Amino acid sequence: MIELAFSILSADFxxxxxxxxxxxxxGGTIVHVDVMDGHFVPNITFGPPVVKAIRPLxxxxxxxxxxxxxxxxxxxxxxxxxxxxxSVHVEACRHLNRTLQLIADHGMLPGVVINPATPVEALSEVxxxxxxxxxMSVNPGFGGQKFLPRSVERIAHLRRLRHExxxxxxxxxxxxxxxxxxxxxxxxxxxxxxxxxxxxAPGQPQKTEENAREFLRxxxxxI
Ligand code: DX5
Ligand code: ZN
Numbered sequence: 001m002i003e004l005a006f007s008i009l010s011a012d013f014x015x016x017x018x019x020x021x022x023x024x025x026x027g028g029t030i031v032h033v034d035v036m037d038g039h040f041v042p043n044i045t046f047g048p049p050v051v052k053a054i055r056p057l058x059x060x061x062x063x064x065x066x067x068x069x070x071x072x073x074x075x076x077x078x079x080x081x082x083x084x085x086x087s088v089h090v091e092a093c094r095h096l097n098r099t100l101q102l103i104a105d106h107g108m109l110p111g112v113v114i115n116p117a118t119p120v121e122a123l124s125e126v127x128x129x130x131x132x133x134x135x136m137s138v139n140p141g142f143g144g145q146k147f148l149p150r151s152v153e154r155i156a157h158l159r160r161l162r163h164e165x166x167x168x169x170x171x172x173x174x175x176x177x178x179x180x181x182x183x184x185x186x187x188x189x190x191x192x193x194x195x196x197x198x199x200x201a202p203g204q205p206q207k208t209e210e211n212a213r214e215f216l217r218x219x220x221x222x223i
Pocket of ligand 1 (some may be wrong): 144194
């Protein structure tokens with residue numbers, strides 16, 4: 001099932017409730033929350049208080065992408081704030097198995113994220129533990145970057161592995177996924193499509209719903 005996980009990083013933070021409504025009307029079914037700490041990535045965004053503030057606005061799953069060091073320390077706070085899915089970077093976790101287990105123990109769906117320069121093989125020991133694998137198709141830290149084409153082969157590789165290993169993790173892709181790149185990632189096997197700047201246009205809130213609808217139309221046409 002193809003789903004749009006719209007990234008609120010590109011939304012108008014002063015009107016987050018309206019922005020979420022518009023993306024949902026356009027067909028978005030997952031709220032993607034980009035958490036950055038200024039250490040793991042060169043940018044700072046938001047944390048559990050923002051997750052808590054948006055929790056009552058929607059019944060849709062809140063998909064928290066943690067681009068932070070020491071994620072274990074914050075997992076209880078994300079659970080208490082109402083997160084449904086939490087993804088951690090393989091590059092940020094010294095004891096990845098423990099961290100994924102901690103997410104599951106807090107009643108959330110664990111995901112693992114992989115940066116463009118990390119070999120897919122680095123995930124082999126944890127694939128059976130995760131609900132989803134998030135393939136970064138840009139270097140994390142900012143919205144609006146250019147899609148890295150090698151990501152397509154990495155997604156296809158994860159789909160092959162899933163089949164070979166008899167697993168059922170979902171494949172998510174994040175970064176530069178837009179109307180012109182989405183078909184290639186869907187063809188390769190991505191099912192949870194993160195998009196920020198392709199959905200939210202600064203100063204043009206009336207476009208959000210249409211952007212989401214068109215994005216999903218192009219994505220579903222590629223299956
Ligand atoms: C980047 C974030 C992404 C970002 C995507 O570090 O993880 O979720 O918001 O933004 P776009 O869709 O604009 O590349
Ligand atoms: Zn993200």
